Amino acid sequence: MSWIDELRSLLGNAAVLTDDDARQARSGDKWYASRMPDAVVLPGSTQEVSSIMQIASAASIPVTARGGGVGYVGGCVPIRGGILLSMERMNRILELNPEDGVAVVQPNVITADLQNQADAAGWFYPPDPASRKECTIGGNIATNAGGPRCLKYGVTRAYVLGLTVVLANGEIIRCGGRTHKNKSGFDLTSLFIGSEGMLGIITEATLRLIPHPQARMALSVSFDSFPTAARAVQDILNAGHLPSALEITDSFTLNAAREYLRSDALPSAARGHLIVEIDGRQAGLEQELREIRQLVHNLGAIKIDQAISEEAVENIWQLRREFSYSLKATGMTKLNEDIVIPRSRLVELVEFCQSLQRETGMQIACFGHSGDGNIHTNIMVENYKEPEQKKQADSCVDRLFQWVLAHEGTITGEHGIGLAKAKWFPEAVGSPVFELHSRLKRALDPQNILNPGKMGLP
Incomplete structure (x- = not known):
């Protein structure tokens, strides 16, 4: 009996899929790489997962777990085939x-x-x-x-x-x-x-x-320069405020959003933008919002939109959610890197990206979580399938990561390493830490069957 027959005997035919459509649909995530597994297996319980792993371990079959498949680093690509363990039935x-x-x-x-x-x-x-x-x-x-x-x-x-x-x-x-x-x-x-x-x-x-916080409120603030917006981030925190969110956006992203949205939400003179959200008790929030509004006004904000109701706050966030769609609407491929830098280096990062943009001709868009330095740095490529453009874009990613590491940052804050960042992982963590990862992997997975080929590990 083959391991696929063994799995079908255990779980039933409906839970072990080998047709091309089922395997293709679960062969990748939002990164460009994909690989068809030999079988898609749909467990319904912890005990079934345990039984699947016993079969896989006995036959040395690779197993790659998959959730929503919306990652950006190829983390759920079954790069060595085997079993794609889709958790879709375990959703309660x-x-x-x-x-x-x-x-x-x-x-x-x-x-x-x-x-x-x-x-x-x-x-x-x-x-x-x-x-x-x-x-x-x-x-x-x-x-x-x-x-x-x-x-x-x-x-x-x-x-x-x-x-x-x-x-x-x-x-x-x-x-x-x-x-x-x-x-x-x-x-x-x-x-x-x-x-x-x-x-x-x-x-x-x-x-x-x-x-749950009783209420939340927000400001959408436009500035005539990115450095002024970055200064506002520090000033808000230095003044003793701890917003629930503090998002920053650069001029390239703002221009793309203006073109895509065709609205006056973002003034034509805006070159930097902040979303400041606060939450807590209703009475205290009103005073805090006034204080932050006055602070950004004093810094020279050219437009301030205020949201004091749940619906109005959601409208501001909808604008933020449209930024990514705006970049996609340019028709270019968006290489979305989730680097993290010390917060004080926000302006340096954007200045580096602008110099890289001038040198290479490739557009670079920066927006994201300014409060913790996690900036989504998007390298925009006209045609990523064209070999020369792909080579140049990959070189830009490499130079970005080298700059980030040289300035005490990290190459990922949210997306993970997976396949996309495996090349840089050993350098990012250093040889002793990389070796410790290898030892832990060998200790818990001596056959290397769990999501093999990721993080640059063997």
Whole structure:
């Protein structure tokens, strides 16, 4: 009996797919690389994942876990074939318990669905990746996803209390728990957060919920230069404010948005833009919003739009969400790099990108989470399939990463390493840390069957 027959005997024919359409549909993510697996397997429980891994381990079959498939680094590409373990059937919120401040979920719960259910109960799950309406909790944990709110609330790691994980040999472990404090041995829960499916398969997560803020308000602020917008970021924080989100945008992105939106939301003179969102108690917010508005006015803001209702705040965020679509509407390929720099180097980053743009002729758009220095730096390529343009674009990415590392930054803040950034990973973390990654991988996955070929590991 082949391993595929063995899986069908275990799970049934409907849960083991080998037709071309099913395999092609799950062969990649939003990065350009793809690879058809030998079979797509759809487990429905932790025990089934365990049984699948026992079969895979016995036959040394590669296994790549997949959630929503909306990553940007090829993290779920089954580069060595084998089993594509799609978690799509494991999509239930098992428990929502405000008394304990926890939610217990399966890995393929959509992030926005959990947020909506928590909100209906008066509670809050803060992590907010831009793809929250389609990305999954399991994928968020695998990449330690962030988003605009992480300035105030932190990234996914801050909300993971416990995990159920299936190891490469099929063993089921439970680390952490449902208490908000836990210091029992090594922090194994954190070991699996950000591990990109290379150390184990997450089948259940216990997540921390917090009370929902009573209200939120926002400002949309335009400046005549990017350095002025960057200065406003520092001044807002130096004045003692901790916004829930603080987003910055450069002139290239603003120009693309004006062309795409055909609206007067962004004045023609704007060369830098901020979104400032605050949340908390209603009465306190009104005063804080006035203070921040006065601060940016004093800095020379050329337009300030204020939002004091939920609907108005969402309208401001809709403008921000359109930035990415605006760049896509240019018709160019967008190489979206999620680098992180010390916040004080925001202007230096944009100046470097402008010099790189002048030198190469390739447009570079910068926008993102200015409060924590996580700036989405998009290299815009006219035709990425044309060999010479691809070579030049790849060279731009390399020079960007080298600059970031030389200025005490990191090459990824949210998307992960996967295939796309594997080339730079050893240099980014240094030889001793890279070797430690290798040793941990060998210890937990001695046959190298879990998402092999990622992070530059063998």
